[in-house]
Amino acid sequence: MSTLSGSISALGSSTVMDIVLPLSKKNWDQNRILSFSRRVSFFWGIALILVAVIFIGTPTPVVELALSIASYTYGGLLGLFLAGILSKKSTRSPHPSDSAAAFCS
Secondary structure (H helix, E strand, O other): OOOHHHHHHHHHHHHHHHHHHHHOOOOOHHHHHHHHHHHHHHHHHHHHHHHHHOOOOOOHHHHHHHHHHHHHHHHHHHHHHHHHHHOOOOOOOOOOHHHHHHOOO
């Protein structure tokens, strides 16, 4: 249970610290951040339970399904890594289309 609760806590903390606080224009005190982070963690727990309920009746194991979805991004990431390792040093700065091309490969 500790691995699961740690994952949900990390989801809540990263949501609040990386998304909510930078987009918010208010000054938040520590007690309010903690309270809001706990509510967001509760939301993530409910969301994960709902996703688990949706996949109860699927014939394919959820881990296999998740890995097949992740393989799309990992292929592009591996292609980008290999292009960086195997190519000569470039003198130009990277362009956003470079990342898009690597992701689509």
